[in-house]
Amino acid sequence: MVKQERAARTRRALIQAAAEVFAEEGFVHASLSTISKRAGVSNGALHFHFANKRMLAEAVEAEAAETLRRITEVAWASQSNSLQRVVDATHELMGILAQDIVVRSGFELAADIARRTESPLRRQWQHWVEDALRRAERSGTLAEGVSWMDGAGVIVAATTGFEVLGGSDASWLSRQNITRFWEILLPRLADRQGLEALMCAGSRPPTAAL
Template structure:
């Protein structure tokens, strides 16, 4: 049991080290040697857990996808409307992009198409956003003529774009960015009856440093 626990810790350490290196250097320039050194393990230990860099990148993206699914589950448990759940989940995702190196690296890998057609994170996120908007449409929350597909594309483009821009300046992941986006978007997609309740009311528990600019 102790050996199994140690192996799990080593695997997790490698995934987090790989995420940090991928986020800093990008997928192509990064090396397994740099990753193993960052994790504090030998190259042999790395290859025991992961056959190659591609397998390691896939593990990073898979763990990031698990984190995103966790955000979705938390929003679903609140019993909020579909549109409110979407607003809350995008705010939570931006928090995770700021605070969680695995989530940030997972989206970066997916945007880089480092894993080609096997990259699933962006597709998973896009599909969930579109499903949330279809739910909002079914609940009568979307204004007449609003396309869930086009709106989902805009939301995904903005959330992924913020991650890319944050590589230059972390302030792109400040709360005011995603809140400002929703304040611009909601009047164009939501019925008047739901606007007040769906506006992102600055999550007070968010990082105070992300609010400074």
Template sequence: MDGQGRALRTRRALIQAAAEVFAEEGFVHASLRAISERAGVSSGALHFHFAHKGALAEAVEAEATEVVRSIIRAARSRPGGILQTVVDATHALMHHLAQDAVACGGFELAGDISRRTNSPLRREWQHWIEESLREAERSGALAQGVCAADAARVIVAATTGFQVLGSADARWLSAQSVTRLWELLLPRLAAEHCLDRLLCAGSGPWTAPPRRAPAPTDRPA
């Protein structure tokens, strides 16, 4: 493997290890030593790629944001209208939060008040849900009297709550939990002519979306 390939592999190992440690210990208590040891690299290699812990956290959150974008792209490629797309995306997100350390670590960082940052990850998810519900409203897919903005707030709050609770109890991230949510929401949310075509359990299965490779560095680590 050439120097650039080794550098990319080292960077990815550090991001993966950092996501795991951040998810387990939180940003404040996570140590760079624990991250470098878990990644199997030296402290010097870690500092070559990331100047400080905050830079590592930003890299984890950026990769988790790409996971969310990939989930959205995959959901949009499935058959069905925009409401089914939202249902599918919520199922896929919870699946990846349960299975993917980078997604899990990214969302844990996004909700960590000690970092005092405006999370691009949560913002990306919220913006897409809001846009999708507005699209559903324009297309007549929402039930009469349902406000797209109100519906979006409920969905964002519910999925964020599942993520927070799921960090301590994985049952919150289960397909059954997400299905029950939609069984409650869709009869109130969807227009009658759409309702019988919507699958509360989603149209899975949910496979891991490809993530964009991290940016190359100037020298091998």
């Protein structure tokens, strides 16, 4: 049990260090020796857990994807209104991107064309938003003339923009900015009768971590 716990800590330290180095240097320029040094482990210990840099990047993305899954699950369970679910999940995701280097690095790796691989992270977010907007349309909570596809497209494009811009300037990810985005979008997106019940600042207080 002690060995298993030590191995789990080492693996976690390597993922954290890899996320930091990938964020600072990019996937191509990041070296395994730099990552192992940052994690405080030997190169041999790194190779025991990860055969190569590609596997480390996949582990970073997998951990970010798990955090994203938890964010969307919490939003879904805590709200019955699909639009409020998307508002809440957006606030939580942007807050986590500002705080958590593993999540931020996971999304940055998704956009790194040098890896020549399609990341599930952004697709995971897109599919969840699309599903929420489809449900909103079926329940009659979208404004007349607005389709779920159009609404989802705008939300995904905007949140991807916040994510990318936030990589170099975290103020883009602030709760104030995301609230303002929803204050502008929701009056066009939501049915007038249900608009007053929607909270642009989110229905839940921000959490430090999930």
